[in-house]
Amino acid sequence: MWMAPDLPVLGSDQRERSDAARNRRKVLEAAGRLFECHGAANVSMDAIAAEAGVGKGTLFRRFGDRASLARSVLEAHERELQEGLIRGPAPLGPGAPPAERLAAFGRAYLAFLERHSDLILAAEFGSPGLRLVSPPYAFYRTHVTLLLLQAGAAEAADYLADVLLAPLSAATFRYHRDVRGLSVDELGRRYEDLCRRIVG
Amino acid sequence: MWMAPDLPVLGSDQRERSDAARNRRKVLEAAGRLFECHGAANVSMDAIAAEAGVGKGTLFRRFGDRASLARSVLEAHERELQEGLIRGPAPLGPGAPPAERLAAFGRAYLAFLERHSDLILAAEFGSPGLRLVSPPYAFYRTHVTLLLLQAGAAEAADYLADVLLAPLSAATFRYHRDVRGLSVDELGRRYEDLCRRIVG
């Protein structure tokens, strides 16, 4: 079950204190740097705190836990992708038939995974299924459900949305790519085929 | 990537030493008891060692790590299910049309999840995607792939097998049941519908 960590809450008219803002930036930069450089799984929280020049307490106060920090680092990239789905050019954005948009979404998300699956795995660490109750998932889920409805899969659209999102989990992607040896391109084709079968 | 933990290996003609065998039994019983009673997530390895009357080193020597121990506890149950798929009565076992057998498999696995999802989650803890490279998954995957081939989905059967197994992951099950509030029965119906769409 999704629980927002107990992070500092700012009342609607409060501003974040300047030292807090500065430290948040420092931490995000340090974490991004270290994750990028050593792989998200091989960076300890101590190391991030040290690199950021900040105490460990601060780190955890601002970000709750390791996974949550990774999610924060991921957020910017995620927004970019979501932007494309809403306002980007067809077939990713509006203006193409729903089946095509589904396939385009799949390809776009696969590309996203190719770049960021490491970070995503870190963001879900220790909570299998966290993905399924996270805000970004809710967004993609809504997107896919809408497209399924437009394609006429009225009855079970919500369940089918989860089915269509499953092959796009970071774990599944890594398995298909690293264990089964499928290229990102090949995965895109398979995904398109799956979409046809399901909305067909 | 699947890596068997570095457990004691017995040469083909070696017998396990009697004290080792006794300790293994004690640990499995203790773990089963504690997992059952307190929920798999709330039992520390120290507690299991204590309950079994065994040192911590022994615990880790025999079972590698926490997840691996949970897998061992799970194994017996898993074998039972697999038995049903191979030699059980139709439609679960042989003798029914493939689409029906797929649906029956789905229902059977959902029942399995209803009983054991806690333990399964513990068995996968810390390694998202471990499931996908584990021996039991390989078994189910083969089973589903075969049925898909029999149903005439030749081309992408292996990819589609993963798609059909995804809604049967413990994490997805818990999400559907606990967050979306779907009953096991309802999930069975949805799964059957999914099978029809995919093999149709």
Added chain:
DNA sequence: CACGCAAACGGACCGTGGTCCAGTTCCACT
């Protein structure tokens, strides 16, 4: 500018999973 205090800070501390290795136990072979 001085004051007060909520908010933020940071490092000592804790519990836990997992490792290590010195000592013990079992067993096959005399």
Added chain:
DNA sequence: AGTGGAACTGGACCACGGTCCGTTTGCGTG
């Protein structure tokens, strides 16, 4: 029965994620 040594044992030990709480800092108010 005695013995050699491989296999097993167990608890001290370590690293890391996460918490706690006394101290410091920013900032609105008089």
